Amino acid sequence: MCMCQKRRCAAVRWMPMAAISGGRTPCGRRTRLSSVPVFGAxxxxxxxxxxxxxxxxxxxGYPGMGALHKDISEFLLDASVPQRLRFRPLEERVLAHVPCTLENVLRAGDAPLELLGxxxxxxxxxxxxxxxxxxAGGLTFLSHPRLSRALRRPLVGQIEQLAPRFVLTxxxxxxxxxxxxADSPEYLHPVTLLARQLMTD
Incomplete structure (x- = not known):
């Protein structure tokens, strides 16, 4: 029996990603499907x-949700936010990390970079x-810590070499x-930095 069913945890119906990442793929799919009516309503x-x-x-990947879903950077670009709002200058060199899920699954890897422009x-x-x-890879950092650290190592080297004030992901x-x-820089979502620089007057 699926562990989610055994525990009868109400919160787990909102956690299909964790179930899939943790290797309980059938469980993750069931909990994902149970959430579909909520959005459909x-x-x-x-x-x-x-x-x-x-x-x-x-x-x-939710049934019927593909056409509706947008990453926030993509959504803001579609709303012409860079053209409609003004932002304070920031003379900084930053490192921007494009997550594999944003690039390979959502096909929106350019969106945060375009926004930051x-x-x-x-x-x-x-x-x-x-x-x-x-x-990080879902739960890879927990299930395969040695591999996880090896994948992170060249990125940490780049961060330490550039020593940016911000790393954006x-x-x-x-x-x-x-x-x-590498804990020296401040880690922010690209939209958070955009909000900080927004001119409101």
Whole structure:
């Protein structure tokens, strides 16, 4: 029997990603399907927006949700935010990490970089190889810690060499994993930096 059914945990129906990442794929699929009616019951839904690419990759796979789902960076670009709003200049060189789920699954790897281009003076360098795994990989950092650290090592080297003030990533799990290897920079979602630089007057 599925562990989720044994425990009868109400919260686990919202955690199909953890179940799939943890190797209980049939369980993850069942819990994912149980969430579909919740979204389907929301009338007039124009978009289902996610702020973490790992979660977004799973939401996009929900039956009937693919056309509605957008990563937040993609959603803001579609809303012409860079053209409609003004941002304070920031003379900084930052490292931008494009998570594998954003690039390989959601096909929206350019979106956060394009958004960040709205900040005058910001110099953006990509961290690692686009589409590559940083080592977090769902629960890989727990189930295969040695492999996880090996995948992270070259990225940590790049962070230490550049010593940026900010490392930007669209996946909180990736950010936490990278921070374990190099904790000097501040780790932010690209949209968080955009919000900080927003001119409100």
């Amino acid at each position: 929301i009338e007039g839904l124009d978009a289902l927006v996610s702020v973490a690419s790992g979660c977004g990759a799973h939401l996009a 709205a900040i005058p003076g910001l110099e953006i360098e990509e961290l690692g190889t686009r589409g590559g795994c940083c080592g 669209s996946n909180a799990g990736c950010g936490l994993h990278l921070q374990q290897g």
